[in-house]
Each structure stands twice: as structure tokens, then as C-alpha cells.
Amino acid sequence: MSTSSKKKTQKMQSKDFDELWKNPMKKPYLEKVVLNIGVGAGGEELERAATVLETITGKKAVKTLSKKNVKEFNLRQGRPIGTMVTVRGTDAESLLKKLFIVHNNRILRKSFDNFGNFGFGITEHISIPGIEYDNTIGIWGLDVTGRIVRHGMRVKYRRKARTKVPRHHYVSRNETRYFLEKNFGVKVVDKLELEFM
Numbered sequence: 001m002s003t004s005s006k007k008k009t010q011k012m013q014s015k016d017f018d019e020l021w022k023n024p025m026k027k028p029y030l031e032k033v034v035l036n037i038g039v040g041a042g043g044e045e046l047e048r049a050a051t052v053l054e055t056i057t058g059k060k061a062v063k064t065l066s067k068k069n070v071k072e073f074n075l076r077q078g079r080p081i082g083t084m085v086t087v088r089g090t091d092a093e094s095l096l097k098k099l100f101i102v103h104n105n106r107i108l109r110k111s112f113d114n115f116g117n118f119g120f121g122i123t124e125h126i127s128i129p130g131i132e133y134d135n136t137i138g139i140w141g142l143d144v145t146g147r148i149v150r151h152g153m154r155v156k157y158r159r160k161a162r163t164k165v166p167r168h169h170y171v172s173r174n175e176t177r178y179f180l181e182k183n184f185g186v187k188v189v190d191k192l193e194l195e196f197m
Contacts (some may be wrong), residue, residue, distance in 0.1 A: 017178050024151070028116070028171045028179055031149045033092040033099075036064070037142045039084040040073065050083040052125050052140045057085045057095060092146075097184060100145050102127045106187050107180065116148040116171035118180070147175045 025194040035057060037049040042063075050061040064082040066075045074083060087095050100107070102122050112118045123141045126133045148171045152188070156165045171179070180186040 004006055012179055014182075017175055026150055028148045028150050028175065030077040030092055030096065030183075031147045031153075032086055032088045033096050034086050034145045035142055036063075036082060036084040036168045037140055037144070040081055040166050041073075046080055046083060048137050049140055051137055053083055053085045053142070054142070056125065056128060056131060056142075057087050057091075059085050059087060059091075065074060096144075096146060099187055100184060101129055103192055106189050106192055108192060109177075109188050109190050112173045112176050114173045117145065117177050118148075118176055119143060119145040148179055 035053050037053060039046045039049050047061065050063070053059075053061040061083045062085070063080040064084055066077055066079050066081045069075060069077050099122065101121065107118065107120055111120050121141065121143050122128065125131055125140045125142060150169055150171060152169065153165060155161075155163050178187045181188065
């Protein structure tokens with residue numbers, strides 16, 4: 001992608017995105033939302049963390065394994081160190097709306113990359129609407145990651161006849177921000193100032 005076309009993509013305004021989205025293959029959508037809790041070890045703590053994610057999403061949580069040995073943190077390759085849940089479709093949209101409420105429908109400007117990904121953290125899972133405190137589980141923090149894509153991205157990840165996707169088919173940083181503002185009523189800010197009631 002040339003330098004001029006990169007600048008053009010970055011300078012696109014909301015009306016330009018609306019015009020671009022008239023093409024059904026260029027219209028972005030929320031592909032998935034991933035919730036992750038890093039525990040650092042297996043056992044009872046990991047089971048409690050998995051219960052938290054299952055309560056929030058209603059889906060089955062899976063364990064994440066350590067990819068390498070780190071002696072300082074007592075990590076060994078292949079051992080469970082965390083848990084995660086992936087939610088797709090309409091369930092992902094309704095879940096994301098609930099998660100944005102925690103930060104008063106605001107997200108930091110620096111929370112986006114130039115490939116359609118965005119993420120934010122939640123320090124206490126009980127601040128999510130509909131989740132109540134359970135003293136047997138405790139209070140957990142979690143990471144939330146979402147991905148906005150266009151139709152046709154599957155060719156990069158499918159098992160058979162996999163191929164590259166051109167750079168212009170990814171959803172840009174500005175386009176992802178506008179997508180969340182328009183579809184989820186989210187305000188992009190430079191600093192989160194939470195209002196406590």
C-alpha cells in the first residue's frame with residue numbers, strides 16, 4: 001500500500017465511511033469478543049476464574065497454556081495459566097454493550113490498532129451489569145478484546161486454499177472507532193474519568 005493511500009485512509013471522515021459501507025463487501029461487522037483472565041497457575045484459582053467467565057458469557061471457558069518456560073515466574077511450557085471465552089454473532093454484540101457500560105460507554109483512543117482490533121480492561125467483574133458478588137469466587141479483573149472485520153477475511157484463516165488478504169481490506173483504526181461510535185454509542189476519549197455514584 002502506497003504512502004498516499006495510507007494517508008487517504010487515515011483522513012477519511014464519517015461520511016466517507018458511510019459511502020464506503022454501501023458496498024456489502026466493505027461493510028464491517030463485529031467478528032468476535034474474547035474475554036481473558038490470566039491466573040499464572042492452575043488448580044482451584046483457575047477454576048474460579050473460569051466460573052467467572054462462564055457466568056458473564058453463558059459459554060464454556062477454555063484453559064490457556066503456557067507457551068514457554070519462565071523460571072522467574074515458575075512457568076513451564078504446556079501448563080495451564082489462564083482461561084478465556086470467545087463469543088461471536090449477536091451474543092457478542094449484546095455482551096459488548098454490557099461491558100462498555102462499566103466505563104460509562106467510553107473507550108481510550110489508544111485502545112485500537114490498525115487491523116480492526118480493540119481492547120480494554122475491567123478491574124472488577126462485579127461492576128458488569130447483572131453480575132453479583134459471590135464470596136466463594138471473589139473479585140476478578142479481566143481483559144476484553146474485540147475484532148472488527150469485513151466479509152472475506154476467512155480466506156486468511158481457513159484450512160484449505162489459504163491466501164493473503166490485501167492491506168486495504170483490513171478495517172483501519174479510525175474506521176473501527178467510527179464503527180463503535182455509530183453501532184454501540186461509544187465515545188472515544190483520551191482519558192477515562194469514571195463517575196462514581
